[in-house]
Amino acid sequence: MAGTSLSTARRANLFLKIGIAILAVAFALYPVVWIISASLNPANSLLNLSIIPEPASLANFERLVSDPQYPFPLWIWNSIKVAAITSVLTVFLTALAAYSFSRFRYKGRRTGLLVILLIQLFPNSLAIVSLFLLLQQIGNIPGLSWFGLNTHGGLILIYAGGALGFNTWLMKGFFDSIPKELDEVANIDGATKWQVFWSIILPLARPILVVIGILTFIGTYGEFLIARVILKGTENYTLMVGLFLFNSGRAQEWGVITAASLVGALPAVILFFVTQRLLVSGLSSGAVKG
């Protein structure tokens, strides 16, 4: 008697959970399904309420690559370029710093680690006025015009300024888990510190390098505030800034806007799902010290 009533309750509970899960999936996917359906709808307006547009066409995507006023392919290229350079720089700067913190013992080491973390806790987007004025001044200096306002160089510099910080802790934790005996053996064989770093530590630390690189890439790809303030010309926009103005400029052309959103989201989404497992495993192995 008691057994059956329990299993009925269990079953009801399970059905409830399945119901919630399905609702959750509907909530999560509703806008996504709408993006896909609207982007394939040549009617180009919000009015069409059918989920499967008839006739479906790629007209919106074609318009995306052919409109010189909104150079969408250029924006994606700008975003990928800026995000890629920023993440390579970030990984490199972080690896150098983490190597110092992990392999050397010196006065002020612990303080340095703390100070770096504390300073980087303040997002530098809060100093946006100063960064704007700083780049303005840098741009006026002959020979440094590549790093002034409205340049990708300046934007990358600002992003790279935030490279150290929590990343350094993460990477130091990982470096600590690589046995020091490896360094010592290599040292005895006559390898320089740089050779140890480059040919022993970095290859062994590849998981954490990839994790930090990808997290930085995704973060930079989606960054909006700083890019919005620094970049002025349409041809220099990153995707987020471009999409934003694109959206306000074409109030009713939802077919094109959703097509742009779909294509624009793809790099981040693909990267996220392809590396999801790595992200999780890399994070946990970096956080757990060996």
Added chain:
Amino acid sequence: MPQPPSAPKSSRSSVGGLLLRLLGLAFIDALALLLAYALVGNGLWPAAIALVVVTIAINWIFLDERLYPVRWLSPGLLMMLLMVVYPLLFTVYVALTNYGDGHLLSKEQVVRQFTTQHYQPPDAVVYQTTVYMSADGAFLLVFTDPKTNTRLAGTADEILKPIDATGDLPGALKDSTGKEYSKVEAMKTLRLLDRLTKIPFSDGTNVVQVTGMGKASQRKPAYAFDPATDQLTDNRTGVVYKPVKGTFTAPDGKTLSPGYHVMIGFENYLRVVKDPNIRSPFLRVFVWTFLFAAFSVLLTFVVGLSMAVVLNDKSLPFRGLFRTLIIIPYAIPAIISTLIWRGLLNPNYGQFSGLIKGVFGTSPQWFIDPFWAKAGILLINTWLGYPYMMLICLGALQSIPGDMFEAADIDGAGKWLQFRKLTLPLLLVSIAPLLIGTFAFNFNNFGLIEAYNKGGPPIAGEATPAGQTDILISYTFRLAFGSGAGADYGLASAIALFIFLLVGGLTMLNFRYTRQLEEVT
């Protein structure tokens, strides 16, 4: 086994490595020297001094073997100094100034702008001009004063010199460097006029400016600046202007535009407290920032935790698939999602508004009504944020030991009681720091607010450009870069510093909580 000396000397100072290092340093020093020179040329003394100090530090770090470990840190530290520490300090400075529209330039630049203005006095000499042009398009002009019958000649780069005034002018002339210029026929000077009028020829005291075809006139400086008394005198009227808070002001209160930026002490902060036109929108924004961040955390947490509880049940079919589908919103860049939600919420054509209309018969004004605009933002932010909460709750749930629940089962505690008394407290202990982190993140969630409705709907009748849904960071952005009321970098920086303090306080709280700082080895 005893630890070997921290690093054998030979391994780091091979001859080749040393040479490479010295070459690199020489290159950096040369570059820094050039830059410092350019900075001084632009009047940017503080930057030049900072550059020299940093360069000396770099040299020291790379030459002193005791600082060897710091060498590895230096590239990252340098970037951090330049793009985080310096902007932070500069924000502190700007917050104490009236930097902004009307005060964008430095005093030096403003004084130069006034003293290089010229006017034509009533008794000015009017010259007749003869134009000569070189093969590469440079000009040499001869100015003839018809009253005294004297002649001046020269190029834009040199002061005009008197030349022989008798007879006709030759077909070609040479300047002091020997470059040859040939005469341009009077008729053909017409199309050169545009360029000629822009050249400030000078006879040493006055500017001689081309005013029309074949004509030029003497012009005098409109203002004189006396550095000793710090006064600007208008040469036309004789009025003396004195600097008052970055604006040259006459005794009768008349001011000259543009002004320059100066330190004005704590005035920006006082304005927030005293000026009702700023205080009232600031308070509104401040309260909404807290509500927005708090509700965002609460809603994402409740939704995320519910899903985590559901997905944590091992008997649930297709768990992996459900999990993957449910975290999709987390993978899409937030700006894109927000823009898409804008379309869904569009009160006239939006899909989501249509659904609501279908159920309730009417749909809220998501972008015009202040309450519903805020509700819309929270709805979107819940969609954006619950997958993260779900992931961390899922992790935390799985780390709670199962035997606790077995004990509770034996004691006859119901599922809901177990959840409230066991699961929730244990969960909160482990994810509280992440909740604080999420709060701090949303506190500065500029992208969502800007993409949703640019802070709108506007607050009616306010002097500063604040909208009903603006949070502190977007308010700062609007003060500094918004169109309309004009840039106010000083006030924007003061408010940014206020956010710095709040976020910093939160973070310190977080650290105290996690004791992360004590665990450094």
